[in-house]
Amino acid sequence: MPLISRGIVLAVLALGAASGRALAQAHDPRAEIFVRRGCTECHAITAFHVKATHDVGPDLTLAYGDVVNRYGVSLEAFLYEPRGLMRMMLASHLQLPSVDRDSMILILGALYKVRRAELDSTPPP
Numbered sequence: 001m002p003l004i005s006r007g008i009v010l011a012v013l014a015l016g017a018a019s020g021r022a023l024a025q026a027h028d029p030r031a032e033i034f035v036r037r038g039c040t041e042c043h044a045i046t047a048f049h050v051k052a053t054h055d056v057g058p059d060l061t062l063a064y065g066d067v068v069n070r071y072g073v074s075l076e077a078f079l080y081e082p083r084g085l086m087r088m089m090l091a092s093h094l095q096l097p098s099v100d101r102d103s104m105i106l107i108l109g110a111l112y113k114v115r116r117a118e119l120d121s122t123p124p125p
């Protein structure tokens, strides 16, 4: 990743997690786990109407499929052996017990399937 965005991310970390947490109001109960674990500091989840506190990471709504396209691995493999910036995040800043990790994989998998089905049933313009 370019140095500049790494700088932004580090600045976000320096700002501290607590300041923005209240902004990320969860509307869907499934969003709660991502808010609680600090993911929504950097990631929006538009399907759950959750905004990122600091929009530095990709929207997680389609992450289940995006990770396969971007990194060539499943979301499960990615979260257990993250690449790029998330490797640093999950090694230091974020505590993510495997029970939460597995829940997130299931939630994002379900979200992706619903979204795909919606997109597939929309007639092309």
Ligand code: HEC
Binding pocket: 001, 009, 012, 013, 034, 037, 038, 039, 040, 041, 042, 043, 056, 057, 058, 059, 062, 063, 066, 067, 070, 075, 078, 083, 084, 085, 086, 089, 094, 096, 104
């Ligand atoms: C400090 C900011 C930050 C936090 C906190 C954070 N991420 Fe990320 N995440 C990023 C950035 C930036 C990327 C883009 C990948 C890169 O540049 O390495 C990313 C990428 C990802 C990806 C790949 C998405 C895709 O579409 O390719 C997933 C999945 C992901 N993060 C999940 C999480 C989860 C789950 C949490 C909470 C446990 C979390 N992230 C917390 C910044 C963050």
